[in-house]
Amino acid sequence: MPQFLLVAAAGAAAYTAYRVFRREIARVAGHLAEVRVPSGAETPTRLVRGSDGVFRPEP
Amino acid sequence: MIVRDLAPVDGHEAARRLADLPGLVFLDSAMRPESLGIHARLGRWSFVAADPWTTLTVRDGRAHRDGVALAGAPLDELRRLVGCDADVRVAPGTPFVGGAIGYVAYDFGRRLEHLPEPAEVEPVPEMVFGFYDTFVALDHQEGRARLISTGRPETGGDARRRRAQARAEAFLMRLERPAGRAAGPVRRLDFRPTIAREVHEARVAAAIEHVLAGDIFQVNLAQRFVAPLPEGFDALAFHGRLRAINPAPFSAYLDFGEVRIASSSPERFLAMRDGLIEARPIKGTARRAEDAKEDALAAARLATSEKDRAENIMIVDLMRNDLSRVCTDDSIAVPVLCGIESYAGIHHLVSVVTGRAASGRDAIDVLAATFPGGSITGAPKIRAQEIITALEGHGRGVYCGAIGWIGHDGAMDLDIAIRTVVFRAGEATFSVGGGITALSDPAAEYEETLTKAARILEAAAGEAEAADPAPRRREATA
Numbered sequence: 001m002p003q004f005l006l007v008a009a010a011g012a013a014a015y016t017a018y019r020v021f022r023r024e025i026a027r028v029a030g031h032l033a034e035v036r037v038p039s040g041a042e043t044p045t046r047l048v049r050g051s052d053g054v055f056r057p058e059p
Numbered sequence: 060m061i062v063r064d065l066a067p068v069d070g071h072e073a074a075r076r077l078a079d080l081p082g083l084v085f086l087d088s089a090m091r092p093e094s095l096g097i098h099a100r101l102g103r104w105s106f107v108a109a110d111p112w113t114t115l116t117v118r119d120g121r122a123h124r125d126g127v128a129l130a131g132a133p134l135d136e137l138r139r140l141v142g143c144d145a146d147v148r149v150a151p152g153t154p155f156v157g158g159a160i161g162y163v164a165y166d167f168g169r170r171l172e173h174l175p176e177p178a179e180v181e182p183v184p185e186m187v188f189g190f191y192d193t194f195v196a197l198d199h200q201e202g203r204a205r206l207i208s209t210g211r212p213e214t215g216g217d218a219r220r221r222r223a224q225a226r227a228e229a230f231l232m233r234l235e236r237p238a239g240r241a242a243g244p245v246r247r248l249d250f251r252p253t254i255a256r257e258v259h260e261a262r263v264a265a266a267i268e269h270v271l272a273g274d275i276f277q278v279n280l281a282q283r284f285v286a287p288l289p290e291g292f293d294a295l296a297f298h299g300r301l302r303a304i305n306p307a308p309f310s311a312y313l314d315f316g317e318v319r320i321a322s323s324s325p326e327r328f329l330a331m332r333d334g335l336i337e338a339r340p341i342k343g344t345a346r347r348a349e350d351a352k353e354d355a356l357a358a359a360r361l362a363t364s365e366k367d368r369a370e371n372i373m374i375v376d377l378m379r380n381d382l383s384r385v386c387t388d389d390s391i392a393v394p395v396l397c398g399i400e401s402y403a404g405i406h407h408l409v410s411v412v413t414g415r416a417a418s419g420r421d422a423i424d425v426l427a428a429t430f431p432g433g434s435i436t437g438a439p440k441i442r443a444q445e446i447i448t449a450l451e452g453h454g455r456g457v458y459c460g461a462i463g464w465i466g467h468d469g470a471m472d473l474d475i476a477i478r479t480v481v482f483r484a485g486e487a488t489f490s491v492g493g494g495i496t497a498l499s500d501p502a503a504e505y506e507e508t509l510t511k512a513a514r515i516l517e518a519a520a521g522e523a524e525a526a527d528p529a530p531r532r533r534e535a536t537a
Contacts, residue, residue: 047252
């Protein structure tokens, strides 16, 4: 009987850990899906050379 | 094999004299002798070749030889054509002894792993290799130029000798004729970014979220620039201007008809000779300063930057892992970790990873095990590639692929196709990117891409603007 209780407790703990793990995966995946990345469809901007030699989009 | 000494000739001039032949390729170690420094070994040789005896092209994962579809997998067909040639044993001490010269596009990586298709697929072939039997080898260290003609693809003794002789004479005629009409001034290319600053920064922020979520350690994100090609634009002349403005040990010009490429890459992806493999991943960039003291300080700051060193070491680990798949046990070494290399306008943090190929592993196996290079994907590699596809939204084409040669003797030298302009279908495009880690700052990452783009944009400004250049960074000295 004690062995049975031990196995049952270990099983319950493993199941709970599995559920927590799955919830965490879903939470992280949901968070990443919410990260908004705008599309690149804006009008292209002319580049202007700065005094440091680097070209940057025209303000 | 025919070997003829030539009068000293500039590689770009030799390329121009062969430019009327199809399949012109110019692997250009454009480091000037006075600035070779530590680049002496990387920049010793240049090769100019044209008129390949056959061309292997890969589209949609299928190999074609001179336009005819082949049954084998692309890398099997490449291996078969590269083959092994006993005659190269009498080669005259040049690292390239004849063989394949061309490129492997970044998007060929989808043929090696299960990766998602980008929303917008790049229309360039996934791989093009011409097979060259006649070429000019330029030794910048000894100041020698030689024409080498191997007689390939003939295999019989007499037939091969006759072909080698005839091809050598045809090339000599072109190389020794008086210089033709000089190229006109390089015309301006009006490059524009395809995304706004805010978009790139938002993508960087999204990438950081992936890092913080434990999805990846690092990812390389790029932005793209596009310009319409003026009628009759001379891409070879553009390359001439680019190599002068941004000399790099792995510069290249490739003309495969539908796609032309002008590159000034500083990064070796893979070199292999007699079973010894070397990779030189670059991760970490700092803008150079005009003042020598400030310039040295910028290099020192880069060498000790926690973020840049972390980026570099992650990629060294990735390369070690990739190479361990094809190298003998315990042969992987890192002789240089986070060394500083200086180029026009930029300092880079460079590491060197070496290994010995396991028995039975050839250059194609090494390529398949390591492509695309970890420095332009991130780590872990497959997840990083998935995130690149999702965030960038389009294929990368030639950018971040590999350009170089695979010789008939089993040797190989490929670069990472960065600082590379692709001319195709009336457009010129190039991309620049950087490694994103948990410590990245989106605004600084955006600036880093612009710093990397500066020399290409200066070359694209055309020669009319060259008379009034912005303050120029010092040439490579380290």
